[in-house]
Amino acid sequence: MxxxxxxxxxxxxxxxxxxxxxxxxxxxxxxxxxxPKTFVLVHGTWHGGWCWRRVTDVLERKGHKVYAPSLTGVADRSHLLTRDVNLTTHANDVANLIKWEDLKDVVLVGHSSAGFVITQAAEQIGPQVGSIVYLDAFVPQVGDSLISLANPGPRKALEEAVARGDLVAKPVPAAAFNVNEKDRAWVDAKCTPHPLAAVVEKVTAASAYEKIARKTYIRATGFKSPVFDETLAKMKAMPGWKTYEVASGHDVMVDRPDQLADILLEVA
Structure with a gap:
């Protein structure tokens, strides 16, 4: 050659x-x-793991691992309801899932009253959480309970239920959360009574979540809540927080699953 x-x-x-x-x-x-990222999605009062199905499908199609457990006493675990099921029980539900599955660098998401749950759970599994997300949720401090932070209408109903010695708080209609009309009947059919002890018990520790590297607050602007408006304003001014506003009813995971999944991936 x-x-x-x-x-x-x-x-x-x-x-x-x-x-x-x-x-x-x-x-x-x-x-x-x-x-691939690992997401643990925690539902709020009266809901269950079922409410995350659309978001779970989106994230799993993209190759991520997703856990969306139902808390003790509601939805597919409603048969476990007793008077002893409280906030501590629900925080342990989440913490033990993360411990037993050996999950690391978790994106921990809490919707609505699950802000209490993830705040309390973070005291046990904070180092395993890389990103914490409060989705139209309460961000409680020590001594707070859901019944103390709830809007006036729901608070009155909860206080009356406690005064009667009820076991559970009955679901409110999906319309009250401004769920889109097409899905209201489905959400109403799925919601179950919520353990009343879980909304009465006060937060005993609330510092571990502040040490998590990535912190996010998402506000659903289609749901009226002075408490959440105040929380959004506070987090906008807090260093280390990202904030988002979504044109949606309170159940963002039902109304805007694709947009929510995009945000979760962005903050992961």
């Missing part, structure tokens, strides 16, 4: 190797950027 042809062949081979190496490097960087 002539020397020129040999040199041309050698250069072509080296060029091909360089292209392959570059593509491999890009692929590796791409995989690092889209590495």
């Amino acid at each position: 002539p020397a020129a042809s040999v040199e041309t062949t050698r250069r072509a081979a080296l060029g091909a190797l360089a292209v392959t190496a570059a593509l491999t490097a890009v692929g590796s960087r791409g995989e690092a950027q889209t590495a």
Whole structure:
């Protein structure tokens, strides 16, 4: 073979190797950027793991791992309801899931009253949580309970239930949360009574969540709540917090699952 042809062949081979190496490097960087994340999604009062199904489907299609447990005493675990089921029980539900599944760098999301649950659970599993998200949720301090922070209407109903010695707080209609009309009948059919002890028990510790590296507050602007408006304003002014506003009813995971999934991936 002539020397020129040999040199041309050698250069072509080296060029091909360089292209392959570059593509491999890009692929590796791409995989690092889209590495699977682990999400633990915690529902609020009267709901269950079922309410996250649409968000779970979106995240799992993208290759992520998702856990959406129902808390003790509600939904598919309603058969476990007793007077002893309280906030501590629910915080343990979440903490033990993370412990027993050996989950790391978790994106922990709490909707509505689950702000209490994830705040209390973080005291046990804070180091395993890389990102904590309060979704149209309460962000309680020590001594707070759901019954103390609730809006006036719901608070009165809860106080009356406590005064009667009721076991549970009965569900309110989905329309009260401004769930989109198409899904209201489905949400109403799925909601179950909520253990009253879980809304009465006060938070005993609330500092671990503040140490989590990524903190997010998402406000559903289609749901009227002075408490959540005040919380959003507070978090906007707090260093280390990201805030989002979504044009949705209170059940963002039902009304805007794709948008919510995008936000969760952004803050993961």
